[in-house]
Amino acid sequence: MECSSIKHPFIFLFFCLVFLSPLVCSQLYYNFYDTTCPSLTRIVRSNVLSAMANETRIAASLLRLHFHDCFVNGCDGSVLLDDTSTLKGEKNARPNQNSIRGFEVIDKIKSALEVACPSTVSCADILALAAREAVNFSRGPFWSVPLGRRDGTTASESEANNLPSPFES
Template structure:
């Protein structure tokens, strides 16, 4: 779509710089200012309440948003339960017994339906909840453009193709590029692994049988290796045990993730793989030294991700219950 044209260069530049992103994307920073003025306050209160009850929930909400946007766009499809007409995404392999935070979104939606009925989409709620989860964990704050509409179907098959901790970096990058992102966004958004936990099965091969050698990953820090082997013994019963993605500042959103990578202490092989590419290794080194630079770039990449294949205008719907189509 051609956004605008103007004979006056200065006026055109003003529109291009300040207004074009709003017009072209049909997402607006002030979308709910008049229809639901307490939106941010309600989301923040409920995310903070959830964090007070569960220290893991902040990272879980951020991951939930990621898993939503990478499957047919940021349309709240990950929140839908399976029905007689379609299979939901919750039981896809990357999500089953893994993604969480649905009850928090339900609570926020219930509060918003009382404050401003049939107004705020579940997709926007999830996007805002992810931002609040980061900000309330001492991470960056960014202004979220709003106006997403909710999808009316889900795709288990697409969810099964989400970027995986077992993927090599080139495959992960290809999946990001397919969504309109780039290699820098890979390095930046993987920085979300600066808080939260991973199940042992996602990295256990690094501990006991790396590459089928019957030995541990030689690049993994020795002290971390010993701790992880104690936490995740080489038996199936330990597969669902949890290990912190960042054992240093586990529940804080900071740049420790990158400092860990420099020390060969990345938990997932897909994380440590950032050090094997010249471009991403340079970014790791830079973000390890300059946390505010990481915060700035993370906010930019999050906004980019939050615009993936959004439904706007009359597309989709505004669900009254995030688990079901109206």
């Protein structure tokens, strides 16, 4: 069903709100933070550029971090969650041990964004933008990133253990 063919949009909206997961009805937008955090892109870019000036390898690390996040339950920032007494996170999964890095760059970006626009930008969106900027600053392609992801509140070490090996064909 296309959106333009909906005869009763209020009934459809009510159905989405009541019966479907927010992920099914939510959408990502390129201009999601344009009014709530107009400095978002500048802050992410400057922090990634600064990190790359200190260590050029961080660009590949940020892209890898984003891939490892997206592999388990989608791009929800769950790879950033630390272990708790009730949660075994993804950071310590076998494929991630001594493999993923760049957490400090994401933390620095998040701290700067909390000053500029408190409680606004999700860590999942920061991670997606940081990966894009790292690739672009490394003379790779640029792509538009739709925004509006919600941060995950759970993580799964066991699912992260299913990441493909770099030695697989």
